[in-house]
Amino acid sequence: MRRAVVLAAALATIGAFFLMCTSEIPESRRLASYIPVTVGPWLSEADQVFDAETIFGYIDGAGEVYRSYNMRLLVARRFHKDGRPDIVVDAFDMGAPGDAYGVFTHDLEGEDAAIGQGSVYKAGLLSFWKDRYFLSVYAEEETPETRAAVLELGRLIAGAIPGRGALPGLLGLLPDGGLERGPIRYFHTHPILNYHLFVADENILLLGRETNAVLAEYGGRGARSHLLIVSYEDAGAAARAEGSFSRAYMPDAAGKGTVRTENGKWTASRVFGRHVAVVFDAASAEEASGRLGTVERRLKKENP
Amino acid sequence: MNQRPITRRDFLKVAAAAPLAGVAIPAVHGPTPLPADKARVVLVRDPGPLGAKGAPPAEVVQRMLDDAVLALLGGTDIARAWKDLIRPDDIVGIKTNAWGSLPTTAEVEQAIKRRVLDAGVGEDRISIDDRGVLRNPVFQKATALVNARPMRAHDWAGVGSLLKNYIMFTPQPSAWHGDTCADLAKIWDLPIVKGKTRLNVLVMFTPLFHSAGPHQFLKEYTWEYKGLIVSRDPVAADATGLRIIQAKRKEYFGDDRALPKTPHHIQLADTRHHLGTSDPARIELIKLGWTEGVLI
Numbered sequence: 001m002r003r004a005v006v007l008a009a010a011l012a013t014i015g016a017f018f019l020m021c022t023s024e025i026p027e028s029r030r031l032a033s034y035i036p037v038t039v040g041p042w043l044s045e046a047d048q049v050f051d052a053e054t055i056f057g058y059i060d061g062a063g064e065v066y067r068s069y070n071m072r073l074l075v076a077r078r079f080h081k082d083g084r085p086d087i088v089v090d091a092f093d094m095g096a097p098g099d100a101y102g103v104f105t106h107d108l109e110g111e112d113a114a115i116g117q118g119s120v121y122k123a124g125l126l127s128f129w130k131d132r133y134f135l136s137v138y139a140e141e142e143t144p145e146t147r148a149a150v151l152e153l154g155r156l157i158a159g160a161i162p163g164r165g166a167l168p169g170l171l172g173l174l175p176d177g178g179l180e181r182g183p184i185r186y187f188h189t190h191p192i193l194n195y196h197l198f199v200a201d202e203n204i205l206l207l208g209r210e211t212n213a214v215l216a217e218y219g220g221r222g223a224r225s226h227l228l229i230v231s232y233e234d235a236g237a238a239a240r241a242e243g244s245f246s247r248a249y250m251p252d253a254a255g256k257g258t259v260r261t262e263n264g265k266w267t268a269s270r271v272f273g274r275h276v277a278v279v280f281d282a283a284s285a286e287e288a289s290g291r292l293g294t295v296e297r298r299l300k301k302e303n304p
Numbered sequence: 305m306n307q308r309p310i311t312r313r314d315f316l317k318v319a320a321a322a323p324l325a326g327v328a329i330p331a332v333h334g335p336t337p338l339p340a341d342k343a344r345v346v347l348v349r350d351p352g353p354l355g356a357k358g359a360p361p362a363e364v365v366q367r368m369l370d371d372a373v374l375a376l377l378g379g380t381d382i383a384r385a386w387k388d389l390i391r392p393d394d395i396v397g398i399k400t401n402a403w404g405s406l407p408t409t410a411e412v413e414q415a416i417k418r419r420v421l422d423a424g425v426g427e428d429r430i431s432i433d434d435r436g437v438l439r440n441p442v443f444q445k446a447t448a449l450v451n452a453r454p455m456r457a458h459d460w461a462g463v464g465s466l467l468k469n470y471i472m473f474t475p476q477p478s479a480w481h482g483d484t485c486a487d488l489a490k491i492w493d494l495p496i497v498k499g500k501t502r503l504n505v506l507v508m509f510t511p512l513f514h515s516a517g518p519h520q521f522l523k524e525y526t527w528e529y530k531g532l533i534v535s536r537d538p539v540a541a542d543a544t545g546l547r548i549i550q551a552k553r554k555e556y557f558g559d560d561r562a563l564p565k566t567p568h569h570i571q572l573a574d575t576r577h578h579l580g581t582s583d584p585a586r587i588e589l590i591k592l593g594w595t596e597g598v599l600i
Contacts, residue, residue: 056478059518060403062459064481066518090518107516123524125517136518140405191460191484195564201483 031075031091031133034160039149042079042087050074068189069103070095070209079149085141087149089157092134097165098212102186104129106195113151116158117165121147126154131163170214172302173229173275175294178218185215197226197280204248205230205276206241218291219283225265226280227291235274242271245278258285268292272299342588343540343581346372347508349531349594358510359409360530366415368593369505372534373419375590383422389502390448392424397446401453401469402434405512405521408452412507412532416450437472438496449497451538452505455545456512459520461485462567463549465542466504467579473497484565489539489573506533506545513552515564527552530594539573539580540587544600546570547584551599 055063073093094100110122119128124142139146190203213230232238253259258268265281268288282288400408431442453469508531535541574582
């Protein structure tokens with residue numbers, strides 16, 4: 001066993017690659033080059049490379065999450081040391097910084113590890129993003145030693161990735177007042193929206209791979225509300241989506257775009273060109289319309 | 305009790321508003337003394353320690369399974385009970401789950417196999433498999449299936465369930481991912497499985513109540529529940545396991561936090577596909593053994 005691991009590490013060191021699940025993808029070499037061959041006493045085994053079609057062979061249905069963010073490539077490298085828990089690096093090339101950031105925001109549980117352009121660490125799992133890459137570094141069991149190794153791997157990988165990525169422009173539309181730090185999600189599709197805030201079983205906002213959306217949480221516990229901003233391909237698509245949402249979610253709004261729902265809170269929606277903004281569960285109609293007004297002003301400032 | 309106010313979004317959960325369907329239990333042999341209109345589910349637990357791989361010792365698992373099957377079917381003779389499930393001339397596939405972080409466990413697989421052997425089936429007509437079922441000659445010719453897997457939080461389906469365990473009977477599992485796996489119950493209509501499932505065993509030794517990261521597994525999100533859920537009705541078994549997962553989430557997180565993905569495939573298996581019963585009011589739950597921390 002040890003001989004095989006050492007051999008694999010040696011091969012990785014000289015740049016040899018075993019592409020187990022797909023034909024060779026040139027970008028995989030670049031991505032793999034960011035990952036160290038060893039960390040402490042752990043030695044790496046042969047890499048596995050997956051794309052958006054083959055990812056299910058590695059992480060079954062959870063691959064849909066990464067596909068929904070347009071993943072291009074995954075390089076998985078396992079680190080082994082006899083008698084210690086394995087450590088697995090999953091390095092995703094998401095194709096664009098926005099999607100690397102987005103898939104990072106999918107799970108924000110944990111403490112900030114100050115790695116890359118955003119990171120969280122919890123119980124042996126480090127997640128971070130940098131440039132167009134999303135990284136997961138995972139110890140099969142957390143011990144003080146694996147924790148240190150996971151964080152060290154993260155720092156080394158982040159340091160090896162040369163570029164930095166821009167945050168999605170939609171984030172600039174979010175009003176500041178009451179915005180909690182952290183729970184901002186960026187995504188494209190309806191299942192991911194429902195992951196963070198269940199809206200409806202049906203895709204009433206007509207979300208898809210071509211739409212970009214940001215969901216932000218405002219207020220604290222007990223006074224929590226959400227602001228969703230979606231950008232569509234054009235103004236017509238936005239108008240159709242807002243119409244669909246209004247008909248399904250707030251038919252009792254009578255075209256006013258604001259309604260008090262069963263929990264006594266307020267929901268409001270507006271179309272601003274190719275954008276749709278929805279406030280869920282505001283404490284008052286004024287709070288909802290105020291937040292939407294800020295979005296509108298920011299959009300006008302962006303596109304006067 | 306702190307009740308969460310009903311939100312507009314609650315009304316837009318399609319499964320919640322759908323009418324209840326009738327119970328449709330897969331075909332079986334022998335008497336099934338069920339109360340009218342109810343699906344029977346047995347939850348059995350043992351407080352003893354778990355082994356290194358997360359299962360109780362083999363003899364404890366065998367006893368748990370036997371107790372559950374007797375409670376499920378009635379009687380005191382375990383061999384007789386299994387003969388009500390499996391004929392000697394059956395070809396039997398034991399559909400397991402090989403997911404590395406939380407497998408069905410060899411102890412459960414072997415406890416089932418032993419009783420299938422006791423029912424008179426020759427060893428050459430029994431197979432245990434997961435990802436290879438479509439290529440497995442026994443599964444290709446199977447006349448009876450036993451379905452066994454652990455329940456776990458799942459990043460796309462809400463939970464990995466008995467219903468979902470049959471996705472490997474399809475040539476392209478990802479084709480069933482639509483609407484977060486809403487229609488998994490339709491798999492149960494495919495000829496390779498339709499009407500063949502004689503028993504469902506939901507393994508709850510160390511369930512995963514929350515998922516994180518690409519591998520969806522952190523030991524932090526498991527706990528030693530030390531149970532098995534056994535039923536003829538996969539929907540009722542899954543619905544019962546889901547109640548335990550949700551209760552654990554409430555205990556751990558301190559609030560009514562929903563699973564990240566709605567596991568609506570379980571309720572839709574009832575209301576849309578009429579495969580079984582998901583409504584707890586229509587499930588007769590028999591609890592055996594250890595009661596501490598039972599959660600439901």
